[in-house]
Amino acid sequence: MDSLINRLGSRVWQKLPPPVAALASHALSIGVGLLVALILHYLLYRLGLPSKPFIYVVF
Amino acid sequence: MLIGLGVGLLTLSIAGRVVPYTDWHPDFNRFTPHLTPETQYEPTIGELCAIVRANCRPDQILVIIGGNSILQGVGQPGQMLWSRRLQEILGDRYAVVNLAFRGSEASDGGAVAAEVLRQEFPRQIYIANVAPLGAASPAGSDSYRFMLFDAYYKGLLLDFPRRDESIQTYIDNPDVYPGTALKVFFARIDRILRYRDFWNWWSSNLFFTFPTARTPDVRTAYKPRGSFPDSEPNFDDIPFQERFTDRIAPVEMEITRMATSVHYEKDPSGNWQWILAYKEGFKGHVRDAFPDELKPRTLIVLSRNSPYYTRQLNADESSREELAVRDALAGWREAGYSSIDYGRDFADTDYGDRTHLTVSGGRKLATLVAAEVEAMSERLGYIGR
Numbered sequence: 001m002d003s004l005i006n007r008l009g010s011r012v013w014q015k016l017p018p019p020v021a022a023l024a025s026h027a028l029s030i031g032v033g034l035l036v037a038l039i040l041h042y043l044l045y046r047l048g049l050p051s052k053p054f055i056y057v058v059f
Numbered sequence: 060m061l062i063g064l065g066v067g068l069l070t071l072s073i074a075g076r077v078v079p080y081t082d083w084h085p086d087f088n089r090f091t092p093h094l095t096p097e098t099q100y101e102p103t104i105g106e107l108c109a110i111v112r113a114n115c116r117p118d119q120i121l122v123i124i125g126g127n128s129i130l131q132g133v134g135q136p137g138q139m140l141w142s143r144r145l146q147e148i149l150g151d152r153y154a155v156v157n158l159a160f161r162g163s164e165a166s167d168g169g170a171v172a173a174e175v176l177r178q179e180f181p182r183q184i185y186i187a188n189v190a191p192l193g194a195a196s197p198a199g200s201d202s203y204r205f206m207l208f209d210a211y212y213k214g215l216l217l218d219f220p221r222r223d224e225s226i227q228t229y230i231d232n233p234d235v236y237p238g239t240a241l242k243v244f245f246a247r248i249d250r251i252l253r254y255r256d257f258w259n260w261w262s263s264n265l266f267f268t269f270p271t272a273r274t275p276d277v278r279t280a281y282k283p284r285g286s287f288p289d290s291e292p293n294f295d296d297i298p299f300q301e302r303f304t305d306r307i308a309p310v311e312m313e314i315t316r317m318a319t320s321v322h323y324e325k326d327p328s329g330n331w332q333w334i335l336a337y338k339e340g341f342k343g344h345v346r347d348a349f350p351d352e353l354k355p356r357t358l359i360v361l362s363r364n365s366p367y368y369t370r371q372l373n374a375d376e377s378s379r380e381e382l383a384v385r386d387a388l389a390g391w392r393e394a395g396y397s398s399i400d401y402g403r404d405f406a407d408t409d410y411g412d413r414t415h416l417t418v419s420g421g422r423k424l425a426t427l428v429a430a431e432v433e434a435m436s437e438r439l440g441y442i443g444r
Contacts, residue, residue, distance in 0.1 A: 033063015040064075041071045045258040046268070048245035050238075053272050054096035054202045056128070056161045 068252060075253025078260040079105030082113035083285060088137045089157040093287035096202055097161070098273045100262060100284055103255045104210040107158055107172040111180070115154035120441050121180040122149070122432060124157045125169025126187035129362050131159035132421065134294035134411035141421025148429040152442070159187075160203055165195035165359065166348055167203040174353060175215045182441040184432055185353070188360040191380075191387045191400070192322050192337075194344030198225040201236070208246040209255065221347040294411030295418060302412055303367050311413045315368045316376060319383040331379045333386055341387070345394045354395035356439055358431055360424075361387055363402030365410035399431050 013021055084094070087110050094100050115121045124130050124142055132140040142157040149155065158169035165187035173185040189195065197219065199207045210216050211226065229239040249255050262268065263285035270280035294302065322337040349357055361384060363369065372380060384400050391398035401424050402410075409420030416424060436442045 029060045030063035030066065033060040033065070034067040035063075036060070037064045037067025037071060041068065041252060041254050042258065042268070044245065044248060044252060045254040048242075048249070048255065049099050049101060050096065053099050054162070056092075056097055 071254070071257055072252045075255070075257035079103065079109045079256050082109040083260055083263050084110055084113075087114060087156075088140060088289060089131055089142070090160055091287065091289045091291070092161070092273065093284050094263075095160055096205075098284075099269075099271045100259070100267075101205050101255065102168070103259055104171055104175055104206055104213070104215065105256050106259060107168060107206070108175055110158070111156050111172060111176055114156050115180060117180075119154040119182075120152060120436055121173075121176070121183040122153050122155045122186065123169050123173045123183065124155065124159050124186045125163070125167060125173070126159045126165055126189070126360070127163050128159070128161040129415055130186070130188050130360070131157065131161055132291065133161065133415045134292065135416070135418050135421050136291055136293050137289035139293070139418045139421070141416065141418075141425050144422050144425035145429055145432075148425055149432060153432070153436075162200070163203045164200040165189050166197060166207075167199040168206045170195075170349070171199070171206050171210050171216070174217060174350070175210050177217070177353070182436075182439075184356050184358060184435055184439075186358045186360060186428060186432070188362045190318060191361045191363065191384045192319065192341060194341060195348040196225060196344075197222040197347050197349070198229060204229075204239075205242060205246075208242055209249070212243070212246040212250050217350045217352065219350040222350075225347075293418070294415070297411075299408065303365075303407075308368075311368050312371060314413065315364045315372065318364070319379050320376075322383065323379050331382050333382075338386075342390055342394070345390050345396075349396075351395065355397075356435070357396050358428070358435060359391045359396050359398040360428065361398065361400035362414060363400060363405075365407065365413050366402070366405060367407045367410065368413055397431060397435050399427060401427050 013024075016024065083106070090102065092098055094102060111121065111123065122145070124145075130142070132142065135141060140157065142155050146153070146155040158172055160168055170185060170187060173183055176183065187195070198204060211222075216222075229236040230243060233240060258268075262283070264283055266281045267274070267284055268281070270276070274280045274282075322334060322341075323331045324334055326332045363384065369377070369380060384403075388398050388400060405420055405423060409417055409423060411417045411420075433442075
């Protein structure tokens, strides 16, 4: 997460009061976790579907 | 991040459990191709049950229609669908819900939903169709088995050892049934995370998430699946001569003959007799298609081919066809089901092609089925004599 914060702008981060920075860091971390959960949940759905549609044929 | 991941998955799995409490298919009439595997949309068992709950009051007798495209109503516009006529004939005492799918078996989706709802709607009748000597697998068909797995791995079904054995056979033979183990894997995960219900709800109400072969362009690919109208064409808008052409007649006649020819042989006195191996096979399939306790409330409808073709059979072939229908009816009834056939007295114009019914054929089918549903309701004690 530190590297992510660094990339986002460590200078801005360092200017924040320590309690706020810690809180923001946790919030960002949780936000990323939520996003990963959403992607993972969707990928399970998407990978569980057949790669090709069922082709209906009359017999 | 792990906290966020955990909270996110927990929230989504709760959402997946909550969404099927409400039916997201208002004014449901039947499953159209945009809500089926034909467009890579796989309805969940929770979705099917929500449709039933939204359309059947507790004081009504539930009539679930399963089976294939014939009962789904191919060639019949939504407003003239045969199951709507069935509802009209049966009246408010009954609630008819058409859960048939194109190309599905008698034991697929509708049957699974009926079984899941067996205690919630104890006064229920399940209707499905088969070809005269056709049966059904206890584990359904490959294309629609996802609904069975959905209910099976959520523990919603009856104990049915024959079905367990059948599913195990599919899992144990990946060369013959590729992908089954993967489907089981996803069904087991979905039991916990409920991603299918959640993303189906999303796809129906907000937007679909990827293009499919049937919806390749941007204008239709991402449209909510629930926004597609039922655009089933009407057989009656196509001239009869274009539906029953000389070009396809030889193939259709061959299919009509083959339906019974391989199952019967002549005995020494020249009479048709059911070949023992086929007879035993049929009886075994019928016995194993549904759990015993569900058989009495199951109506199996035998779908005959169009008289346009059966009329062209010679006398010998016709007698074989009649015998096959009688044998099949007896086979289903002896195993504990109710069973009727239709089509023998239908007109050429009651069929849109060799198997599917026009609106007029659908109305005749509805009349026959309604009479049997009422008789079954009396036999099962759903209504007073």
